[in-house]
Amino acid sequence: MDDPAPALPPPPRLVAIGLKGLCPRCGAPTLFSGLIAFAPRCAACGLDFTAFNVGDGPAAFLTLIVGTLVCIGAIALELTAHPPFWVHVLIWVPVTLGLVLVLLRVAKAMLLASEYRNRAGEGRLAERDPR
Numbered sequence: 001m002d003d004p005a006p007a008l009p010p011p012p013r014l015v016a017i018g019l020k021g022l023c024p025r026c027g028a029p030t031l032f033s034g035l036i037a038f039a040p041r042c043a044a045c046g047l048d049f050t051a052f053n054v055g056d057g058p059a060a061f062l063t064l065i066v067g068t069l070v071c072i073g074a075i076a077l078e079l080t081a082h083p084p085f086w087v088h089v090l091i092w093v094p095v096t097l098g099l100v101l102v103l104l105r106v107a108k109a110m111l112l113a114s115e116y117r118n119r120a121g122e123g124r125l126a127e128r129d130p131r
């Protein structure tokens with residue numbers, strides 16, 4: 001997290017980082033190496049992405065947000081159209097999977113960027129003055 005920062009343009013906005021997978025320091029689209037896997041470091045500025053740990057934070061947010069949206073949609077559909085159960089399965093299983101995959105990437109990127117901006121990290125004991 002304490003990499004020396006070269007001269008860089010202003011950092012991108014949090015929403016842009018989340019939607020485009022941008023590096024929180026330089027704004028290059030280098031944050032992800034796969035669909036939802038972080039790259040080890042930024043290929044443009046060298047920021048070490050392994051120094052950040054978003055943990056299960058994005059999954060916890062998505063469970064609540066996607067679960068709420070899918071439940072509201074399923075209840076609204078049931079109350080208005082009364083479709084058979086298999087229609088619910090055909091609609092809500094793919095919607096849930098799609099929302100989780102898309103939003104997990106966004107949420108992970110935004111949490112990593114928040115850690116970078118707020119210099120969040122594990123707690124450390126302060127050095128005492130030896131006097």
Ligand SMILES: [Zn+2]
Pocket residue numbers: 023024025026027028030042043044045046047
């Ligand atoms: Zn970078």
